[in-house]
Amino acid sequence: MPNSATPRKRRKEARPSELLEAALSLFVEKGFAATRLEDVSARAGVSKGTLYLYFENKEALFKAVIQEGIIPVIAENEAIAAKHSGCSFDLLELLLANWWTKIGQTAYAGIPKLMVAESRNFPELASFYYENVISRGRALVGSALRRGMESGEFRGLDVETTVDVVIAPILMLLIWRYSMSCCQGSESDPQMYLRIHMDLLRQGLRKPEKESQV
Amino acid sequence: MPNSATPRKRRKEARPSELLEAALSLFVEKGFAATRLEDVSARAGVSKGTLYLYFENKEALFKAVIQEGIIPVIAENEAIAAKHSGCSFDLLELLLANWWTKIGQTAYAGIPKLMVAESRNFPELASFYYENVISRGRALVGSALRRGMESGEFRGLDVETTVDVVIAPILMLLIWRYSMSCCQGSESDPQMYLRIHMDLLRQGLRKPEKESQV
DNA sequence: TAATTTAATGACCAACGAGTCATTAAATTA
DNA sequence: TAATTTAATGACTCGTTGGTCATTAAATTA
Missing domain, CATH: 1.10.10.60 (Homeodomain-like)
Structure with missing residues (x-):
């Protein structure tokens, strides 16, 4: 037949x-x-x-x-963070660079968009993804922020909320690429985008110097 | 029958x-x-x-x-920007506040998530939305940034890319609310999120003071 | 080389959801 | 009040797609 x-x-x-x-x-x-x-x-x-x-x-x-999209990049980044001893902002940059190489430039980069689209149709799967990827990523960024604030490198801000603000442009970069980017006249350069994001963040997080030295 | x-x-x-x-x-x-x-x-x-x-x-x-989701908020914000004469960061804050009230707290706030999910299935509609909402919003933020840079209020950065970085957390706030927020243990406060975003941005955009006064 | 195993195929089936339309009944008109 | 208009209904149709399975043929075994 x-x-x-x-x-x-x-x-x-x-x-x-x-x-x-x-x-x-x-x-x-x-x-x-x-x-x-x-x-x-x-x-x-x-x-x-x-x-x-x-x-x-x-x-x-x-x-x-x-x-299948839950690949070991998170674990790698966790290892990087565990043995990092320099300044906290450098750690954030390392984490981002590793993630960008291992996820941001592969087909798995489409998963955040997919999860955004389908989370309400598949809440259990969304929870699984949240726990295994988002939550761990947030913890990494959160611990770097906390460390920077404790060491005086960063100024004091609510850590949990700041994590969200830090992560948002990163996730948005991917989500946009697989969605609305099709109707954008000009293509913005992801590397420049990430560089400016980190640049704004570096300065934005910096603890202001004392006005007067006592 | x-x-x-x-x-x-x-x-x-x-x-x-x-x-x-x-x-x-x-x-x-x-x-x-x-x-x-x-x-x-x-x-x-x-x-x-x-x-x-x-x-x-x-x-x-x-x-x-x-x-129907293309409501006159963009036009309002364009009017606000046209007659604004104070500092550029204040303008950004005004634009955000108006948008948050008129869109962010209504059912239309779900449209960005919907457009993310469906843009590839309906590219013409995505283009329509992009042109009528995203593009105009980007132009507003862009002109405020440009003005701030020209007046010395902000430091010089690539405007088109910075616009994307500025807008990303705002869009992400809405997209997240209608997607992955369902699997998040704790709910983060949108007002605090926006406040921290703007706070980081204010400092991040600030033009460094001259090291020495000549 | 023939027999056996099993990966691969495509025709088929049934359920579902977009779309249709004859009928009903609410509201208006004469 | 009867006739007319028309908004609203739900039974129905049909095409599509997820899922099934008898058959075929590739690969292995004896």
């Missing part, structure tokens, strides 16, 4: 990751509900039936995509 | 806005594809057939929701 014009090739070991890659790309672009599994399988170069050999259903595929 | 358990009431004039309000709420929460018109009409308290009396199809309803 199945009578393929293209000769088949069995590649069982490669299929799951090919399907995940195709699914990530399409889920990020269209969202869950508007992504058809026919398109996912076509992009992966297999039939729709093949997709079901590896993933139980559409939702299982979606969950696998998110889970 | 139609035999309603609930008595009917003709309210033709009120229907469109009721439907739009219901649709906005559900589109923001679930996205376009995962929102059923059965649910929109139920939320508006009418039958699905009634919805089609006022909107040609699902996409027309969606477009109407976005277009």
Whole structure:
């Protein structure tokens, strides 16, 4: 019955990751509900039936995509922070640089946009992502801020809220790239964006020098 | 044939806005594809057939929701900026305060999240929103920044990129509220968030004083 | 080389949701 | 008050898509 014009090739070991890659790309672009599994399988170069050999259903595929996106960058950054002994702002810059290289320039960069779009449809998955990525990232930035404030490098601000303000432009950079950037006339340079963000932050966080020396 | 358990009431004039309000709420929460018109009409308290009396199809309803979200706040802010003569940072604060009151605390605040989620599925609509809201908002912030830099109030930075950095936390505040905030243990206070953002920005933008007075 | 295993296929099915429309009934008009 | 207009309804249709599975054919085994 199945009578393929293209000769088949069995590649069982490669299929799951090919399907995940195709699914990530399409889920990020269209969202869950508007992504058809026919398109996912076509992009992966297999039939729709093949997709079901590896993933139980559409939702299982979606969950696998998110889970696969939890790669060890957070752990790396946690290790970097644990052994950092210089000034706290340098630590923030190191964390950002590592994240930018390992996430910001890969396909996983689309996941924040996907999570924004789908969090209310999949609250449990959103919680999973929040706990494994956002929460840990916030903790990293928070501890760097706290340290800087304690050492007198940074001025005193509410840490939990400042973390949100610090992280927002970083997340927004990715979210924008996969959403509204399509209708923007000119493309802004991510490196310059991040540089200006950090520059504003460096000065914005700096503890003012004493007006008078007593 | 139609035999309603609930008595009917003709309210033709009120229907469109009721439907739009219901649709906005559900589109923001679930996205376009995962929102059923059965649910929109139920939320508006009418039958699905009634919805089609006022909107040609699902996409027309969606477009109407976005277009209705383009309210005159941008024009107000443009008027505020046109007659502002104080320091540029005060202007930024005025713009933010007006926007926060007129958008940030209304149901329209959900539109940025909706546009993020759907921009790739509806690129023309995304362009429309970009041109009518984002672009104009960027121009406002940009002109305030430029003015501050020219007057010596702010230090020199690339204006177009700085605009993005300034706007990012503001947009992120709204996007987050309608997405990942559901999985956050503690709720961060929007007012404190905006205050810290502006505080960091004020200091971050400040032009350093001359080291020596000649 | 034939038999067996199993990855891959595409035709098919059923459920769902967008869209339709004949009918009803509220409201207005004569 | 009866006739007319028209807003509102819910049953219905149909196309799409997630999911199924009998069949095929690639690869391995004996």
